Amino acid sequence: GNSVTQMEGPVTLSEEAFLTINCTYTATGYPSLFWYVQYPGEGLQLLLKATKADDKGSNKGFEATYRKETTSFHLEKGSVQVSDSAVYFCALRDLTGGGNKLTFGTGTQLKVEL
Amino acid sequence: KAGVTQTPRYLIKTRGQQVTLSCSPISGHRSVSWYQQTPGQGLQFLFEYFSETQRNKGNFPGRFSGRQFSNSRSEMNVSTLELGDSALYLCASSLEAGVTEAFFGQGTRLTVV
Numbered sequence: 001g002n003s004v005t006q007m008e009g010p011v012t013l014s015e016e017a018f019l020t021i022n023c024t025y026t027a028t029g030y031p032s033l034f035w036y037v038q039y040p041g042e043g044l045q046l047l048l049k050a051t052k053a054d055d056k057g058s059n060k061g062f063e064a065t066y067r068k069e070t071t072s073f074h075l076e077k078g079s080v081q082v083s084d085s086a087v088y089f090c091a092l093r094d095l096t097g098g099g100n101k102l103t104f105g106t107g108t109q110l111k112v113e114l
Numbered sequence: 115k116a117g118v119t120q121t122p123r124y125l126i127k128t129r130g131q132q133v134t135l136s137c138s139p140i141s142g143h144r145s146v147s148w149y150q151q152t153p154g155q156g157l158q159f160l161f162e163y164f165s166e167t168q169r170n171k172g173n174f175p176g177r178f179s180g181r182q183f184s185n186s187r188s189e190m191n192v193s194t195l196e197l198g199d200s201a202l203y204l205c206a207s208s209l210e211a212g213v214t215e216a217f218f219g220q221g222t223r224l225t226v227v
Contacts, residue, residue, distance in 0.1 A: 034215065043118075043204055043218040089157065093216075099170040100145050100208045100216060104157040 002027045006090050006105035013080055013112050021075040021108045023064075023090035031092040033057075033066055033073040034102070038087045047075075047088070080112045116141065118207050118219035126225045132193040135222045139186050139207030145169075146188040147216065148180060151202040160203075163188055192224075200226045 007022040025031065032051045036044040048057030053068035062077045073090060090105040119138040127133050139146050147170075148160040159172040163182035180190040186207075192199055202223050206216040 036218075043120075043220040044206075046215050046217065049215055099162055099164075100147055100206075100214075101159050101162060101170045101172075102147070102149075102157075102206070102216060103159070106156045 002094050002103040004090050004092055004103055004105035006108050009109040011110050015082055015112055015114055016079045019077040019080045021088055023073045025071050025092050027092055027094050029094045031094045034091045035064055035075050036089045082112045085110055085112045118205055118217055120205050120219035120222050124223045127195050129195055131195050134189050134191045135203055137188045137205030140217055143207040143209050144186055145208040147206045148190050149204045195226045197226050
C-alpha cells in the first residue's frame, strides 16, 4: 500500500537558518506529491505540489523536487522566519483506481526562534 | 471565493451519543473527502464523495458514515460515540478527480466525554 515517511520533529531553528524536512514515499502507481502546513488550531493549507518526476513545487520561499529515483520530496527553505513555525505534512495522492484520497506522513513540527 | 466551511467548529458529546458534522465545499467543487486527525494516529482518510456517490472508503468501522447532497455539501455521522472518537475532523474539497489539489476546512474539534 501507499505510505509516506517524514523525519521526526520537533525541528528547532534560529531565524534565517536553512530548513530541510525529509520526506520519502512508497506508492503503487505514479503519485502526485504535496506539502501541507498546519498552524495551531487551524486546518491544513496547501503549501506546494508536484505532479510528475523532476517537477519542482515552490511557494513562499519553500521548494521541493519530486525525485522518482529516490522516492523523495524533501521540503527546503533558504531562510526561515518565526512565522514559519507550524506543523508540516508531506502527502501523496495515487490516482490508481481513481479518487482523491491523500496519504499523509506523521507531520514535522517546526519551531523558529529569534 | 469562499473556502471550505465546516460546522460546527467545536462539539462536546457523551459516549454512546451520535453526532453529525457538516462540510460545504468551495463553489463548483464536486469532490469532498473527510479525514480524522488525532495525536496518536495522525491524519487518516475516512471517505470521499463525488457527485453524491461514495468513491473511496478508509479503514473505519461502520459507525462512521457520510453522504453528499446534490449541491455537493457533505455530512458525516458517527453513531455510538466512543472516547477514542475524540479528534479533529477535517473536510477537503477538490474540483475534480485527477491532478487537482485538495483544499481543507478549519475542521470540527469533537470531544467525547
